[in-house]
Amino acid sequence: MSVKHPIIAITGSSGAGTSTVMQSFQHIFRREGLKAQIVEGDSFHRYDRLSMRAEMKAQEALGNLNFSHFGPEANLLGELEQLFVDYGSSGSGKVRKYLHDAGEAEPWKQEPGTFTPWQDIPDGTDLMFYEGLHGAWAGEGINIAKQVDLCVGVVPTINLEWIQKLHRDQKMRGYSQEAVTDTILRRMPDYVSHLCPQFGRTHVNFQRVPIVDTSNPFIARDIPTADESMVVIRFANPKGIDFQYLLSILHGSMMTRPNTLVVPGGKMGLAMQMIFTPMVLRLMDQKRRA
């Protein structure tokens, strides 16, 4: 946690929609004239694509069939914690990108599945914004969650999450349905041990719930649309949240628990902006006064 150099983290599984949620935050940053340093969680994978495949094979030979990007062994989580500590104390640190596909790799003249070189964070950023798998991770003497000033979980119900991943990985990243299914299965133990616990450490969770039948996510032709879903928004600490105002402005919304607001899927972006703009402005106000 740092008043001078605040950190916001969006954490969620692969395909949950963290990149999509990041766009809502980028609207807030643009509108408020804030310079945010983006940190992509995938850039803290330990291995590039080919080395990861080799490591998975090596682990399989040792009897571990579940070595995955969700677990701490496949990521540089100590280094990620250190980046958060460094940024929190001085506004500096080093970042890089993981190039998922040909489109992302082309400007760097690199192969997909590789990392760009580490680069210094430029001076003068207002805040750091992390988006990835481990924004609220803690364990093995590392506590990433503790370094974050505003931590948001993005967690669709699991069938919807799988549909989103199956569609994105096949349409945009060129994987077969079988390859994505294998990845989902291999990652399951790490999902339970390393992703689920994070959502008990976040400040706010967004859970998109489909209101159409997603019983068999492996045959779903389309991702349920905004109109075919509701979003459950749960605040760890509801003190200071103006629910009356949110209910009046977000048509069709309701409270289901004292700390839980439910909004129609189409209002998710608006809800994010209504909820997070005052929180971001508060962080900036505290920064200015520090």
Ligand SMILES: Nc1ncnc2c1ncn2[C@@H]1O[C@H](COP(=O)(O)OP(=O)(O)OP(=O)(O)O)[C@@H](O)[C@H]1O
């Ligand atoms: N609210 C939403 N409504 C409809 N589709 C969505 C929504 N959120 C995400 N999606 C779709 O789900 C897919 C995965 O979303 P996204 O790329 O944001 O996931 P991610 O969590 O960033 O994944 P990764 O970490 O693996 O990159 C995309 O095709 C995206 O368009």
Ligand SMILES: O=C(CO)[C@H](O)[C@H](O)COP(=O)(O)O
């Ligand atoms: O989305 C992911 C994690 O968030 C990817 O699965 C991960 O970044 C590795 O991707 P690939 O195996 O396609 O290189």
